[in-house]
Amino acid sequence: MDWFGLGRGQALRLCASRVTGHLFTDAARSLARGLAAVESADLWPERSALELP
Numbered sequence: 001m002d003w004f005g006l007g008r009g010q011a012l013r014l015c016a017s018r019v020t021g022h023l024f025t026d027a028a029r030s031l032a033r034g035l036a037a038v039e040s041a042d043l044w045p046e047r048s049a050l051e052l053p
Contacts, residue, residue: 009043012036
């Protein structure tokens with residue numbers, strides 16, 4: 001992502017929008033959507049506030 005000048009959120013949106021269309025099974029697509037959802041939760045400001053110093 002750094003190489004292309006993308007931020008973390010931009011890279012996640014790009015990957016999530018392109019990857020699922022190239023997967024062959026429903027299980028693979030579900031897993032990809034789930035992993036993208038978990039990763040997107042790390043971008044929430046509320047999640048950042050939970051980190052200990």
